Amino acid sequence: MQAEDTENRARTRAEKGAEKGVEKVEGKNVEKGAESSHAESARRAYGLLKEAAAPDRHHLWWAVLWLAIAAGLEVVGPLLGKRLIDEHLLPRVLDWPAMALLLGAVVATGCASTWLRYLQLVRLSGLAMRSVQRLRERVYGHVLRLPMAFFDRAITGQLVSRVTNDTEAVKGLYIQVLFVILDSTIVLAGTILAMAWLDWRLMSLVVALMPCVLLIVWLYQRLSAPAVAKARQLRSDINAQVAESIGGMSVLQANNAQARFAERFSRTNEDQYTQRVAEIRANAWLLRPALDMLNVVLLASVIWLFGQRADGTVLGVAEVGVLYAFISYIARVIEPLIQITMQFSQLQQSVVATARVATLLDEAGAPEHGKGAPDAANETAAPGTPAIDIRHLDFAYVDNQKVLHDLSLQIPQGAFYGIVGHTGSGKSTLLSLLLRYYPAPRGSILMNGVPLDDIGHDAFRASMGLVPQDPFLLAASARDNIDMGRNLPVERIERAARAAHAHDFIMALEDGYDTLLGEGGSRLSSGQKQLIAIARALAGEPRVLMLDEATSRIDSATEQVVQQALDELRGQVTIIAIAHRLSTIRDADRIVVLNHGRIEESGSHDALMRIEGGLYQRLYLLQQLAA
Ligand SMILES: Nc1ncnc2c1ncn2[C@@H]1O[C@H](COP(=O)(O)OP(=O)(O)O)[C@@H](O)[C@H]1O
Ligand SMILES: [Mg+2]
Numbered sequence: 001m002q003a004e005d006t007e008n009r010a011r012t013r014a015e016k017g018a019e020k021g022v023e024k025v026e027g028k029n030v031e032k033g034a035e036s037s038h039a040e041s042a043r044r045a046y047g048l049l050k051e052a053a054a055p056d057r058h059h060l061w062w063a064v065l066w067l068a069i070a071a072g073l074e075v076v077g078p079l080l081g082k083r084l085i086d087e088h089l090l091p092r093v094l095d096w097p098a099m100a101l102l103l104g105a106v107v108a109t110g111c112a113s114t115w116l117r118y119l120q121l122v123r124l125s126g127l128a129m130r131s132v133q134r135l136r137e138r139v140y141g142h143v144l145r146l147p148m149a150f151f152d153r154a155i156t157g158q159l160v161s162r163v164t165n166d167t168e169a170v171k172g173l174y175i176q177v178l179f180v181i182l183d184s185t186i187v188l189a190g191t192i193l194a195m196a197w198l199d200w201r202l203m204s205l206v207v208a209l210m211p212c213v214l215l216i217v218w219l220y221q222r223l224s225a226p227a228v229a230k231a232r233q234l235r236s237d238i239n240a241q242v243a244e245s246i247g248g249m250s251v252l253q254a255n256n257a258q259a260r261f262a263e264r265f266s267r268t269n270e271d272q273y274t275q276r277v278a279e280i281r282a283n284a285w286l287l288r289p290a291l292d293m294l295n296v297v298l299l300a301s302v303i304w305l306f307g308q309r310a311d312g313t314v315l316g317v318a319e320v321g322v323l324y325a326f327i328s329y330i331a332r333v334i335e336p337l338i339q340i341t342m343q344f345s346q347l348q349q350s351v352v353a354t355a356r357v358a359t360l361l362d363e364a365g366a367p368e369h370g371k372g373a374p375d376a377a378n379e380t381a382a383p384g385t386p387a388i389d390i391r392h393l394d395f396a397y398v399d400n401q402k403v404l405h406d407l408s409l410q411i412p413q414g415a416f417y418g419i420v421g422h423t424g425s426g427k428s429t430l431l432s433l434l435l436r437y438y439p440a441p442r443g444s445i446l447m448n449g450v451p452l453d454d455i456g457h458d459a460f461r462a463s464m465g466l467v468p469q470d471p472f473l474l475a476a477s478a479r480d481n482i483d484m485g486r487n488l489p490v491e492r493i494e495r496a497a498r499a500a501h502a503h504d505f506i507m508a509l510e511d512g513y514d515t516l517l518g519e520g521g522s523r524l525s526s527g528q529k530q531l532i533a534i535a536r537a538l539a540g541e542p543r544v545l546m547l548d549e550a551t552s553r554i555d556s557a558t559e560q561v562v563q564q565a566l567d568e569l570r571g572q573v574t575i576i577a578i579a580h581r582l583s584t585i586r587d588a589d590r591i592v593v594l595n596h597g598r599i600e601e602s603g604s605h606d607a608l609m610r611i612e613g614g615l616y617q618r619l620y621l622l623q624q625l626a627a
Contacts, residue, residue, distance in 0.1 A: 041355035048358045049173050052131040059127055063120045064182065070116035071186035073109040075194050078328035080106045082198070086321035121179055128174035136167040139357060147366040148437035152397075157240070162360050169353030176343045176350060184336030184343075191332045198322050202302055206326075206333060209298055213334055216290045217341035224282040225345075227275045234272035241265050291338060298330050367439060369453055369460065382449065386410040387544060387574040388434065389446040395433060403429050404597045416566065416575040418585025420619060421594030427578045430594070431546050434576070435464060447544075465542030465573075469549040471533030473521030478506045479513040481521070482535045496539035499569065501561045502531040527558025534565060544574045552580040559584060582620050591616065 053060055084102045088095060140163050195203035245252055245261050252261060306323055388411040395404040403426050411417050419427050433440040436452060445452045447463070455463075473481050482493050482502075493513070497503040505528055509515035521529045530550055537545055547566075551559045563584055566575060579585040586605050593601040593608065593616045600615050601608055608616035 042351050044358035045173065045351040045354035048135070048354055048361070049131075049170060052135045052170055053127065053174075055134075056127045056130060059123060060178070063123050063127070063178065066116050067120050067179070067183050068186050070113040070120065071183060071190055073113035073116070074187055074332065075190035077106055077109045077113075078325040078332075079194060079198075080109065081328065082321035082325040084321075085324050090320055117183065121175075124174050124179050125171075128171040131174070132167055132171050135170055135357065136163060139163050139167055139360060142361055142363070142365065145365045146363055148432065149397075150363060159360075162357055166353040166357045169350040169357075172346060172350035173354060176347045180339050180343045181347070184339040187332060188336040188340075191329045191336075195326065195329050198325055202305060202322075202326055205301055205305055206298060206330060209294070209301070210333065210337060212294055213291065213337040214341055216287065216294065217338060220282060220287045220290075221341075221345055223286060224279045227278040227282065231272055231275035231279060234268055234275060237268050238265070238272065241268060291334065295330065295334055298334070299327060302326050302330065369436070369455060369457055385413075385449040386446075387413045387415070387448060388576070389449070391444050391446070393433070393440060393444040395429060395438070395440060397429075397438070402597060404433075407597070407599060409592060409599065409602075411574060411576065414571045414574055415590070416570055416585075416588045417577070418588035418591040419576065419578045419594060420580075420582060420585065420591060420616065421600075425594040426597040427594055428548055429597075431466075431548050431576070431578060434544075434546065435466060436460065462540060463543040465537030465540050465545045467530070467533050467537050467545070467547040467550040469552060471521065471526075471529040473517055473524075473529055473532060475517070475519040477511075477514045477516055478509065478532065481517060481532055482539050484536055484539075486540065488539055492541070493535075493539055497535045499538050499565060500531050500535035501565050502528070502535045505531070525555075525558075527554035527561075530554050530558065531561065531565075534562065538569075538573075542573060544576065545569065547575070547577040547579075549578055549580045551584045563587070582623055593619075 080102055084099060084106070087093060088099050088102070143159065143163065192203060192207065195206060241261070241264065245265075252258065303323070306319070388409070390407055390409040393404055393407040394402060396402045407430070419430065421427055429438075432438050433445060434452075440452065442453055443451050447455060447460075452460075474484075478497075479490075479493055482488075482496060494503060497506055497513075506513055506515070509523075515523070517523050517532075521532065524532065530553075534547075534550070551562055554562070559581065566577065566584075567587065569575060575588075577585050577588065585591055589604070590602060591605060591608055592599055593614075595615055601611060608614060609620065611617055
């Protein structure tokens, strides 16, 4: 477990590097042993591809079969042409029906092979899209179930990229591996076989020159790779710059930084252009001309060798057809070779991307809870059982760095508890543990007398309501924001809104509950957003309502509204409120003061104020001074 964790961390770090530049990653891979990691990614990618394609497996086999037939037909064409030349044109045996038949067959095989290929490309593309769709759904579903600890080390942009771009790479695997490489390989093999059958010496000459093609393509890739990598990096810089400036538009405009940002953007854009041009130059100067020249060299050598053999004797009539066939085949040899080599780097990228997706899918999901007693939380506990019972709770995010020390606390049903303390004293951590975002030591937290681990997922989430410091609002209507996909009845939503004192201002919006709130609720004031968040938590009718500094960023008037709402909820739900602003929890039944992960003081406001020089008293007086 421990080793696995460290490995995960290392992997994330390596991935951080991945965004910075391809070369760096290669460097890292070399450190770890490129061979094994490469084989490993290929294995993972293959496994994932197989899984994603499983429902369409028979389609896949048919596509491969038809591709093989298409390639075979393509190889047959020149053989028919040879026969036409050798048996009819040169000996002047003008047997029109037979000639028409041969000619027709040449045209027919050509058309059929093109048509078959086209159909298979369409079929494979469709298949690829469906696999991408399936895979993407699976990855997103998996991300939704990952434990919170995962998101501490995850980088949002990378995760987004896993779900969107990297899943798309699976498509590349289909098109590149199955279509291009497979097709090219079959054509290549068929062509070489046909050439060997016609004249093995000529075939050897062609095959001997084949490595030159590989060399040229390899050289091209070596030369263009830096430009390609740089261009890709710059493109992600462009994305990042746009995203950053949109995210911080208000700050940007307030500082009148438009011109500077535009300038920075145009510089990056220009750089990207330069790199792209460099890449295209490498293609235009090296790849095509060199390959065309090789084509010419091959043709010349074949003709020359042919002439050599005709030496002394009269050129065999039957051999003109062979020459024709060879000339046709040479083009068919070079193209697939180029395709295979060119696709190889694409393929590598796809494999790496797919392997990244596989790694994400291997991340362990959040632990399953309450296998034994799924409804434990709903059972009516014996009277007097505390709603929350924390017993000698120790917790550390990182080994040997305890954040909570031997915490014990009982919160009775329906009580209102406030938690205060300096920043970093462990308040949010305590809430995270109560919310099961992180696993607390077994048996250290009980809810209604049931260990937290034994409560089923749905029952647990239904009994907990959270109002975070930053109300997370969707770009949706007020109703949808309160409902949060739970399909709650209208009355329940309205009741929750009233309880949160949000009803009145929602009704004052032009479309009432149907008013769209804009991205992140940009239409509302921060206080109003927080009231919506409280309504959302209440709409689930939780047994325990938790607030994490829910009032620290809102105005005093709204804070009083929140205070009043909390007051009205007293006795109905158990409330645990972390408050930076002590006025929010002044009236709480009990205030727990945390200090460096330990409970330092606890009691009512008045009781705590009586402790001379106590932490709470100091905090309170400090805030009075500041106000
Ligand atoms: N996800 C995390 N991973 C590692 N350490 C964390 C994490 N969250 C908080 N901590 C550490 O735990 C301590 C308590 O943090 P927190 O509970 O957020 O404090 P508070 O909410 O009281 O300000 C801090 O030292 C903080 O650095
Ligand atoms: Mg906090």
